[in-house]
Amino acid sequence: MHEFEKISISEMSKQDMLMILEALEYTGKNTNIQAFLALRNSIIKELSILAESNEEEFFEYLKK
Numbered sequence: 001m002h003e004f005e006k007i008s009i010s011e012m013s014k015q016d017m018l019m020i021l022e023a024l025e026y027t028g029k030n031t032n033i034q035a036f037l038a039l040r041n042s043i044i045k046e047l048s049i050l051a052e053s054n055e056e057e058f059f060e061y062l063k064k
Contacts, residue, residue: 014062014064021040021062024039024040044058044059
């Protein structure tokens, strides 16, 4: 088996990404485990940089 330090997402739908982000937020808020919220924020930050937009604009884009 190959070992990976990073995994890229190349063919994920907007809906799937939105579901993952919302699940991370829900879980973080309902368990008080900050790692879930930090991961959500990190993903949004990285993807918004790739999309050349701010984080709020990118999140709204996923909702459309």
